Amino acid sequence: MGTFNTRVHFKNRKSKINVGAQPGTIDIPEDALPPKIVIYSFNQNDLQTSEGTDMKTITEQIKVCNDHTHWIKINGLGDAQLIEDIGTFLGINHLVLEDVVNTHQRPKFDEYDNYVFGTSRIIFFNKNNELVNCQFSGIVKDNIVISFEESHTDYFESVKARLKAGKGLIRTAGPGYIFYALTDTILDNYFVVLSQIGDRIDATEDKLYLRPDKSIMFEAQQLKRTLIIIRRSCWPERDKINDMIRSESDLITKDVKIYLRDAYDHCIQAMDMVESYKEVTSSIIDLYLSMVSNRMNEIMKVLTIISVIFIPLTFVAGVYGMNFSRTDDHGHLLPDNMPELYTRHGYVYAIGGMILLGLIQVFIFWKKGWFNKL
Template sequence: MATYTKRVHYKNRKRQINVGARPGSIIIPDDAVKPQIVIYSFNETDLQTSKGTDMKAITQQIKKCKDHTHWIKINGLGDAALIEDIGTFLDINQLVLEDIVNTHQRPKFDEYDGYVFGTSRVIYFNKENELVNCQFSGIVKDNIIISFEESHLDYFEAVTTRLKAGKGIIRVGGPGYIFYALTDTILDNYFVLLSQIGDMIDTTEDKLYQRPDKSIMFDAQQLKRTLIIIRRSCWPERDKINDMIRSESDLISKDTKLYLRDAYDHCIQAMDMVESYKEVTSSIIDLYLSMVSNRMNEIMKVLTIISVIFIPLTFIAGVYGMNFSREDAHGHLIPDNMPELYMHHAYIYALLLMFFIGAGLVAVFWKKGWFNKL
């Protein structure tokens, strides 16, 4: 029995367009969730964690841990006042704040006086099998990194686990290294997503070889659309990482740039996988259409053979089915009007003639090997 690929739904998020709005306007999307703030203050030997929902929690934690590096993790963009307060507290350009709440940005890396700003696309399948494409933004300044995510989902649990464990250089690498770690986590999850898509492609291919039906074309098309979405994120992500490697900002240290080169290679690998999978999905669609076309040709071939066999039989039946009288009204024979009508056993002869003609045609087709190819 054929297995079917799960239908992938795309979580639609309407882009909010405000024609004529002032540059730097902070306009919160209607579906934005209220922010949840977690602050990680850390150094080589200590880690302090606090939670809150407003600017007060941030300032208190920073004053409490003056000799620490601070990662301010904000999940949810549904508070314009908080975004404004953060911009005032860190002296952030209004255009950057606008890019944070305008969640349709392409991945990019921008340098400003005293801080850097970057965005990435977070793509994953949720529990409802919807493909979610949301935005991650980060600001790095002095000993502070602030990350912004659209939902309450803990997408960077692996980074927080490493931070709590305190192993490696994550606590001493500075806020630039944390920004790299978050970017690298996004890339690693691209590979997880591509692995899931690869399994879906294998399932679709197996179905194509075993019992093809029209759902194969729909499955392949939706997988191709998913790959296009990932490709639109991978290409600018590569440029973003390249800009970080070439950055002259002190916030991106030389040691961090070494790790960024590795992340750049991962991004190239993800792009290669996307292109390969796109070719495979296109091949699946083309192969299915070819199989449908070949199947149609086989059906037409069968119908043609049947027609060729019955055409002469139909001709004979048509000739002897003509209603021409053999005698006129006075009982005289009419010349050239079907003398076979008065032959003995003419009906049997006509049937035998049609049988031998049909059998002869079948023998010719069999000798040519047409039946073997059906």
Template sequence: MDSRIKRVKYKVRRRQGNVGDQPGLIVIPDDALKPHVAMFSYNKDELVTSEGKSIKVILDQFKKCDNHTHWIKVNGLGDAELIEQIGIHLNINPLVLEDIANTHQRPKFDEYNDYAFVTSRIVHFNKEDELINNQFSAIIKDNLIISFEEDHEEYFEAVKLRLKAGKGAIRTAGPGYMCYALTDTIIDTYFMLLAQIGDKLDLIEDKVYTDADKSIMFNSQQIKRTLIIIRRASWPERDKINDMIRSESPLITAEVKIFLRDAYDHCIQAMDLIENYKEVTSSIIDLYLSMVSNRMNEIMKVLTIISVIFIPLTFIAGIYGMNFARQDDKGHVIPDNMPELYWHHGYIYAIVLMFLIAIIQVFVFWKKGWFNKL
């Protein structure tokens, strides 16, 4: 496995619109993708699909499949007219349409007279290792669920395969069950993302013990930031699912609530993993800082030992480097001036003395065990 960790890029999102705009105003971001509409009409006997780019696809299939449950899948929010037409046709509150277009919503579950509105966050790494945090929105009404996604990526292929297979309750449990299936798939993407983060943390932790460098700090910090983003998505997701379980809306049946409890457990597990990984990330950072501090202490200890050894040697050299004359210019002996300056072999004596002092100090340090801890 490659030990290098790529730098995670974070897709910057800016809130659209101006301060004081009229409530319910649909503001489409400049970089929003043009919508692609896919419609799945199903019952226990058949599945009818169609695709297009306008509301005509929806209206035509409504006419042909009046005794089916419908899943309308809109990928791309770059057409305000389409969103408005869907709102008019289904009699949706303009505030809901505004929340669909304004892709900064936190996960929530809102109930209205004859429909419900849910939002979630789809968080994942793309091929460029960029962290994507997109909004998923859905309107549940009668025998219909219409979902909105920001891009053209396919996140619900598994749900489509289950729908084609026709096994289980997905074709018979109504739009509430489809909402559960989509929500559960989004939670599963959190586990996939956390598995990738877990692998990266293992690589970083191995590097701490084998070849620690400052990249550990950078990689750990960006993973911690990623975990914060996932946490901001998963915590309100738990509250949203709990609101759905407690809802008395006929759109969320007792059968669906059983499955929602399972999704709630999955969300709790994801949150536990997030908290555990945050602790591991913080521990790695603390461990690296402690290792750097210990290494600095070891270096300072070596320098201190060297300094202690040379301090007395420098003192001796400094004393005999003052060169006070023993005699004046007339040959008279000057009292209290260095008699050693005229010793025979004085240089050898000084060198031997300094060498002995150094040996004694090294021996004392060795007996104290200072060298064993370097």
């Protein structure tokens, strides 16, 4: 996979925390993008599309297509007034609007009197090999679905293509089905990301066996961190889908719940893949550390063998390096002071004995099989 040739960067926006702020405060992040609005109004026989950047685009489209179902797709949360106008137009609680602009929510599903609200985490690798973890929020009410996304990236091309084709239930099953389709697309993309991670794990594992170096540990830890981020999205997503299945709201119909059960199975499958990949990455790190330890042990063994061979030779050289005088100050012979120092060919004998001693040690180590394990 080409996207993994460089280091993976984790692209996350910092959360702005206003301690003591009033609940329901709409606080737009400084780096929030300006909104782009696309409205898809459809029924079984017709699909109308319009684009804009303000509330007028929404109201006019709904007024013209009053017998259609509307998917209002908003990319970018940089306009607080637009968010408030949508809340006023649809009668949305300010706490929900606060959750929409506070883009660090965990996946969840909430029911209200005449609408439902849900969030998910969109995770993908962008062109710069950054792991993008952004928020998707959706509100379903009557014949309207409003989706909010942080970025301008078009993430739901497949849903748009199905709407344009007009096949299946996409135009006739109601707004609850659109909300399911968006959630299912997010889950499907988890498998795309996990497939890329699986390829990278295989490449890292092959590198471990062929050319092990310290970069393997860094890559494995990086992949493990990526999997932890996905896990933090998958687990609450499972609970969210389960809440949708158990929902008593008329907006989530029985037909939609059948498809939600399939999405629930996909979420469980993604969770299993995350856990198995996490175990593999941990095993890669442990195996690399074990190989480093074994390599160090082999190096220490070689050094130990060399030291053991030269220790007795050094002892011999040290003994004969003690320069005690052969005679005293009066010329008297001192027989106990190294008589070998004055032996004819003593140097040759000493060197030969030291070589023989070294060869005997090498032979003993060889018989014990120490050299075969180096």
